[in-house]
Amino acid sequence: MTIRVAVLGAAGRMGATTCEAIEAAPDLDLVARLDAGDDVAALAGQADVAVDFTLPDATEANVHALLDAGVHAVVGTTGWDDHAIDRVREHAARTPGVGVLIAPNFALSAVLAMRFAAVAAPLFASVEVVEMHHPHKVDAPSGTAIHTARGIAQARADAGVGAMKDATQTDPRGARGADYDGVRVHALRLEGLVAHEQIFLTNPGELLTIRTDTFDRSSYMPGVLLAVRQVGSHPGVSVGLDSFVDL
Ligand SMILES: NC(=O)C1=CN([C@@H]2O[C@H](COP(=O)(O)OP(=O)(O)OC[C@H]3O[C@@H](n4cnc5c(N)ncnc54)[C@H](O)[C@@H]3O)[C@@H](O)[C@H]2O)C=CC1
Numbered sequence: 001m002t003i004r005v006a007v008l009g010a011a012g013r014m015g016a017t018t019c020e021a022i023e024a025a026p027d028l029d030l031v032a033r034l035d036a037g038d039d040v041a042a043l044a045g046q047a048d049v050a051v052d053f054t055l056p057d058a059t060e061a062n063v064h065a066l067l068d069a070g071v072h073a074v075v076g077t078t079g080w081d082d083h084a085i086d087r088v089r090e091h092a093a094r095t096p097g098v099g100v101l102i103a104p105n106f107a108l109s110a111v112l113a114m115r116f117a118a119v120a121a122p123l124f125a126s127v128e129v130v131e132m133h134h135p136h137k138v139d140a141p142s143g144t145a146i147h148t149a150r151g152i153a154q155a156r157a158d159a160g161v162g163a164m165k166d167a168t169q170t171d172p173r174g175a176r177g178a179d180y181d182g183v184r185v186h187a188l189r190l191e192g193l194v195a196h197e198q199i200f201l202t203n204p205g206e207l208l209t210i211r212t213d214t215f216d217r218s219s220y221m222p223g224v225l226l227a228v229r230q231v232g233s234h235p236g237v238s239v240g241l242d243s244f245v246d247l
Protein backbone atom coordinates (compact mmCIF):
# COMPACT_ATOMS: atom_id res chain seq x y z
CA MET A 1 0.00 0.00 0.00
CA THR A 2 1.26 3.48 -0.83
CA ILE A 3 2.06 5.75 2.11
CA ARG A 4 0.99 9.38 1.64
CA VAL A 5 3.77 11.66 2.90
CA ALA A 6 3.93 15.38 3.64
CA VAL A 7 7.18 17.27 4.18
CA LEU A 8 7.34 20.23 6.57
CA GLY A 9 10.24 22.59 5.92
CA ALA A 10 10.13 21.50 2.28
CA ALA A 11 11.96 24.62 1.08
CA GLY A 12 14.92 24.01 3.38
CA ARG A 13 18.13 22.01 2.86
CA MET A 14 16.87 18.80 4.45
CA GLY A 15 13.26 19.25 3.37
CA ALA A 16 14.20 19.58 -0.31
CA THR A 17 16.42 16.48 -0.18
CA THR A 18 13.64 14.57 1.58
CA CYS A 19 11.09 15.56 -1.09
CA GLU A 20 13.43 14.19 -3.79
CA ALA A 21 13.91 10.91 -1.90
CA ILE A 22 10.17 10.44 -1.36
CA GLU A 23 9.40 11.18 -5.00
CA ALA A 24 11.94 8.52 -6.02
CA ALA A 25 10.44 5.85 -3.73
CA PRO A 26 7.79 3.72 -5.50
CA ASP A 27 5.88 2.92 -2.29
CA LEU A 28 5.64 6.57 -1.13
CA ASP A 29 3.49 9.39 -2.48
CA LEU A 30 4.57 12.99 -1.78
CA VAL A 31 1.21 14.69 -1.20
CA ALA A 32 2.27 18.01 0.35
CA ARG A 33 5.27 20.34 0.60
CA LEU A 34 4.72 22.72 3.51
CA ASP A 35 6.94 25.53 4.72
CA ALA A 36 6.64 28.45 7.13
CA GLY A 37 3.11 29.84 7.31
CA ASP A 38 1.40 26.80 5.78
CA ASP A 39 -1.45 25.04 7.61
CA VAL A 40 -0.45 21.71 9.18
CA ALA A 41 -4.05 20.98 10.25
CA ALA A 42 -5.05 20.74 6.58
CA LEU A 43 -3.07 17.47 6.37
CA ALA A 44 -5.81 15.62 8.29
CA GLY A 45 -7.09 12.86 6.02
CA GLN A 46 -4.63 13.93 3.27
CA ALA A 47 -1.34 12.49 4.60
CA ASP A 48 -0.48 9.34 6.54
CA VAL A 49 2.99 10.51 7.63
CA ALA A 50 4.67 13.91 7.86
CA VAL A 51 8.41 14.48 7.96
CA ASP A 52 9.50 17.59 9.87
CA PHE A 53 12.81 19.27 9.05
CA THR A 54 12.04 22.81 10.19
CA LEU A 55 13.52 24.91 12.99
CA PRO A 56 13.96 24.29 16.71
CA ASP A 57 11.39 26.97 17.58
CA ALA A 58 8.78 25.60 15.13
CA THR A 59 8.96 21.84 15.40
CA GLU A 60 7.11 21.22 18.67
CA ALA A 61 4.03 23.14 17.52
CA ASN A 62 4.10 21.21 14.25
CA VAL A 63 4.15 17.88 16.09
CA HIS A 64 1.19 18.87 18.29
CA ALA A 65 -0.73 19.89 15.15
CA LEU A 66 0.15 16.56 13.49
CA LEU A 67 -1.06 14.62 16.54
CA ASP A 68 -4.35 16.57 16.43
CA ALA A 69 -4.60 15.77 12.70
CA GLY A 70 -3.96 12.04 13.30
CA VAL A 71 -0.84 12.11 11.10
CA HIS A 72 2.25 10.08 12.12
CA ALA A 73 5.34 12.28 12.56
CA VAL A 74 8.97 11.64 11.64
CA VAL A 75 10.92 14.49 13.20
CA GLY A 76 14.51 15.24 12.25
CA THR A 77 14.55 18.78 13.58
CA THR A 78 16.90 19.24 16.53
CA GLY A 79 16.80 21.55 19.55
CA TRP A 80 14.35 19.43 21.55
CA ASP A 81 14.63 19.48 25.35
CA ASP A 82 13.20 16.97 27.82
CA HIS A 83 10.22 19.20 28.70
CA ALA A 84 9.15 19.49 25.06
CA ILE A 85 9.43 15.71 24.58
CA ASP A 86 7.37 15.17 27.76
CA ARG A 87 4.65 17.50 26.45
CA VAL A 88 4.53 15.54 23.19
CA ARG A 89 4.40 12.24 25.12
CA GLU A 90 1.42 13.53 27.13
CA HIS A 91 -0.34 14.64 23.95
CA ALA A 92 0.43 11.35 22.18
CA ALA A 93 -1.12 9.45 25.09
CA ARG A 94 -4.39 11.21 24.23
CA THR A 95 -4.15 10.30 20.51
CA PRO A 96 -3.71 6.52 20.59
CA GLY A 97 -2.44 4.87 17.43
CA VAL A 98 -0.42 7.87 16.22
CA GLY A 99 3.36 7.43 16.12
CA VAL A 100 6.02 10.12 16.61
CA LEU A 101 9.72 9.49 16.04
CA ILE A 102 12.14 12.22 17.10
CA ALA A 103 15.58 11.34 15.73
CA PRO A 104 18.56 13.71 15.98
CA ASN A 105 20.39 11.91 13.20
CA PHE A 106 19.20 9.57 10.40
CA ALA A 107 22.67 8.72 9.03
CA LEU A 108 23.72 5.14 9.70
CA SER A 109 27.30 6.20 10.52
CA ALA A 110 26.07 8.62 13.17
CA VAL A 111 23.62 6.13 14.69
CA LEU A 112 26.44 3.59 14.94
CA ALA A 113 28.94 6.15 16.28
CA MET A 114 26.52 6.94 19.09
CA ARG A 115 26.08 3.26 19.87
CA PHE A 116 29.83 2.49 19.73
CA ALA A 117 30.56 5.47 22.01
CA ALA A 118 28.07 4.24 24.59
CA VAL A 119 29.57 0.74 24.51
CA ALA A 120 33.12 2.05 24.92
CA ALA A 121 32.50 4.90 27.36
CA PRO A 122 32.56 2.93 30.65
CA LEU A 123 35.96 1.49 29.72
CA PHE A 124 37.75 4.84 29.44
CA ALA A 125 38.83 7.40 32.04
CA SER A 126 37.98 10.46 29.91
CA VAL A 127 35.41 10.96 27.16
CA GLU A 128 34.60 14.19 25.29
CA VAL A 129 32.48 14.96 22.22
CA VAL A 130 33.37 17.44 19.46
CA GLU A 131 30.79 18.25 16.80
CA MET A 132 31.59 20.25 13.65
CA HIS A 133 28.97 21.76 11.35
CA HIS A 134 28.32 24.31 8.63
CA PRO A 135 27.91 27.86 10.01
CA HIS A 136 24.25 28.11 8.87
CA LYS A 137 23.14 25.79 11.68
CA VAL A 138 21.03 27.64 14.27
CA ASP A 139 21.36 25.33 17.28
CA ALA A 140 24.48 24.40 19.27
CA PRO A 141 25.51 21.91 20.29
CA SER A 142 24.00 19.61 17.67
CA GLY A 143 21.15 17.31 18.59
CA THR A 144 23.41 14.40 17.72
CA ALA A 145 26.12 15.58 20.12
CA ILE A 146 23.60 15.96 22.95
CA HIS A 147 22.21 12.47 22.26
CA THR A 148 25.76 11.09 22.11
CA ALA A 149 26.75 12.71 25.40
CA ARG A 150 23.61 11.52 27.15
CA GLY A 151 24.17 7.96 25.88
CA ILE A 152 27.74 8.07 27.16
CA ALA A 153 26.66 9.42 30.55
CA GLN A 154 23.90 6.80 30.86
CA ALA A 155 26.28 3.94 29.98
CA ARG A 156 28.83 5.15 32.53
CA ALA A 157 26.16 5.54 35.21
CA ASP A 158 24.76 2.05 34.47
CA ALA A 159 28.29 0.63 34.83
CA GLY A 160 28.87 2.48 38.11
CA VAL A 161 31.74 4.55 36.68
CA GLY A 162 32.43 7.79 38.57
CA ALA A 163 32.88 11.35 37.33
CA MET A 164 35.72 12.15 34.95
CA LYS A 165 38.82 13.96 36.23
CA ASP A 166 39.00 17.64 35.35
CA ALA A 167 41.12 20.04 37.39
CA THR A 168 39.83 23.16 35.61
CA GLN A 169 39.16 25.94 38.09
CA THR A 170 38.95 29.00 35.89
CA ASP A 171 37.07 29.06 32.59
CA PRO A 172 35.49 32.52 32.26
CA ARG A 173 34.58 32.14 28.58
CA GLY A 174 33.40 28.51 28.56
CA ALA A 175 36.46 27.01 26.85
CA ARG A 176 35.70 23.63 28.39
CA GLY A 177 32.48 23.38 26.39
CA ALA A 178 28.97 22.49 27.53
CA ASP A 179 28.31 19.95 30.27
CA TYR A 180 25.69 17.28 29.43
CA ASP A 181 25.26 14.95 32.39
CA GLY A 182 29.00 15.26 33.14
CA VAL A 183 30.15 14.81 29.53
CA ARG A 184 31.78 17.80 27.82
CA VAL A 185 30.53 18.77 24.36
CA HIS A 186 32.33 21.21 22.04
CA ALA A 187 30.80 22.80 18.92
CA LEU A 188 32.74 24.09 15.88
CA ARG A 189 31.10 26.05 13.03
CA LEU A 190 33.16 26.06 9.85
CA GLU A 191 32.23 27.10 6.29
CA GLY A 192 32.43 24.17 3.89
CA LEU A 193 31.57 21.48 6.43
CA VAL A 194 28.28 19.56 6.45
CA ALA A 195 28.03 17.50 9.68
CA HIS A 196 30.82 15.75 11.56
CA GLU A 197 31.32 14.38 15.05
CA GLN A 198 34.30 12.98 16.88
CA ILE A 199 34.24 11.23 20.23
CA PHE A 200 37.57 11.10 22.07
CA LEU A 201 38.00 8.34 24.66
CA THR A 202 41.26 8.07 26.58
CA ASN A 203 43.04 6.02 29.19
CA PRO A 204 46.62 6.59 30.32
CA GLY A 205 48.73 5.88 27.21
CA GLU A 206 45.87 5.30 24.74
CA LEU A 207 43.25 7.13 22.68
CA LEU A 208 40.23 5.72 20.87
CA THR A 209 38.62 8.09 18.37
CA ILE A 210 35.14 7.39 16.99
CA ARG A 211 34.26 9.64 14.08
CA THR A 212 31.29 10.10 11.75
CA ASP A 213 31.32 12.39 8.70
CA THR A 214 28.37 13.44 6.60
CA PHE A 215 29.52 14.88 3.26
CA ASP A 216 26.10 14.96 1.59
CA ARG A 217 22.53 15.14 2.87
CA SER A 218 21.64 12.07 0.81
CA SER A 219 23.28 10.09 3.65
CA TYR A 220 20.23 10.76 5.82
CA MET A 221 17.69 9.49 3.31
CA PRO A 222 17.78 5.70 3.90
CA GLY A 223 17.09 6.38 7.58
CA VAL A 224 14.35 8.90 6.83
CA LEU A 225 12.58 6.50 4.44
CA LEU A 226 12.92 3.62 6.92
CA ALA A 227 11.31 5.83 9.57
CA VAL A 228 8.49 6.89 7.23
CA ARG A 229 7.71 3.25 6.48
CA GLN A 230 7.82 2.14 10.13
CA VAL A 231 6.48 5.03 12.22
CA GLY A 232 2.88 3.86 11.84
CA SER A 233 3.81 0.60 13.56
CA HIS A 234 5.27 2.43 16.59
CA PRO A 235 2.44 4.32 18.31
CA GLY A 236 3.50 6.82 20.97
CA VAL A 237 6.78 8.70 21.09
CA SER A 238 10.13 7.13 20.17
CA VAL A 239 13.47 8.94 20.42
CA GLY A 240 16.42 8.03 18.19
CA LEU A 241 16.44 6.00 14.99
CA ASP A 242 18.03 3.15 16.93
CA SER A 243 14.58 2.55 18.48
CA PHE A 244 13.44 1.40 14.98
CA VAL A 245 16.62 -0.47 13.96
CA ASP A 246 17.87 -3.70 15.48
CA LEU A 247 21.55 -2.93 16.07
N1 LIG B 1 17.88 14.29 12.07
C1 LIG B 1 18.78 14.44 11.10
O1 LIG B 1 19.35 13.45 10.57
C2 LIG B 1 19.11 15.81 10.63
C3 LIG B 1 18.55 16.89 11.25
N2 LIG B 1 18.78 18.14 10.79
C4 LIG B 1 18.02 19.18 11.45
O2 LIG B 1 16.94 19.53 10.59
C5 LIG B 1 16.56 20.89 10.82
C6 LIG B 1 16.50 21.61 9.50
O3 LIG B 1 17.80 21.73 8.97
P1 LIG B 1 18.04 22.42 7.55
O4 LIG B 1 17.20 21.78 6.52
O5 LIG B 1 19.49 22.48 7.37
O6 LIG B 1 17.47 23.90 7.84
P2 LIG B 1 16.93 24.97 6.80
O7 LIG B 1 17.02 26.29 7.49
O8 LIG B 1 17.60 24.80 5.48
O9 LIG B 1 15.38 24.59 6.59
C7 LIG B 1 14.38 24.82 7.52
C8 LIG B 1 13.09 25.11 6.75
O10 LIG B 1 12.01 25.09 7.67
C9 LIG B 1 11.13 26.14 7.27
N3 LIG B 1 10.24 26.47 8.39
C10 LIG B 1 10.45 27.35 9.40
N4 LIG B 1 9.39 27.35 10.23
C11 LIG B 1 8.50 26.45 9.72
C12 LIG B 1 7.21 26.00 10.14
N5 LIG B 1 6.64 26.47 11.26
N6 LIG B 1 6.58 25.05 9.39
C13 LIG B 1 7.15 24.57 8.26
N7 LIG B 1 8.38 24.98 7.81
C14 LIG B 1 9.03 25.89 8.55
C15 LIG B 1 12.06 27.26 6.83
O11 LIG B 1 11.38 28.24 6.07
C16 LIG B 1 13.09 26.46 6.04
O12 LIG B 1 12.68 26.31 4.70
C17 LIG B 1 17.59 21.44 11.81
O13 LIG B 1 17.05 21.39 13.12
C18 LIG B 1 18.76 20.48 11.71
O14 LIG B 1 19.51 20.41 12.89
C19 LIG B 1 19.61 18.38 9.75
C20 LIG B 1 20.25 17.35 9.12
C21 LIG B 1 20.04 15.98 9.50
Ligand SMILES: O=C(O)C1=N[C@H](C(=O)O)C[C@H](O)C1
Pocket residue numbers: 078104105133137141142143144145194195196
Ligand atom coordinates in the same frame (compact mmCIF):
# COMPACT_ATOMS: atom_id res chain seq x y z
O1 LIG C 1 21.92 21.03 11.15
C1 LIG C 1 22.50 20.07 10.61
O2 LIG C 1 23.08 20.15 9.52
C2 LIG C 1 22.48 18.78 11.31
N1 LIG C 1 21.73 18.68 12.38
C3 LIG C 1 21.54 17.50 13.14
C4 LIG C 1 22.05 17.68 14.56
O3 LIG C 1 21.88 18.77 15.14
O4 LIG C 1 22.58 16.73 15.12
C5 LIG C 1 22.06 16.26 12.46
C6 LIG C 1 23.33 16.47 11.72
O5 LIG C 1 24.34 16.68 12.64
C7 LIG C 1 23.20 17.64 10.75
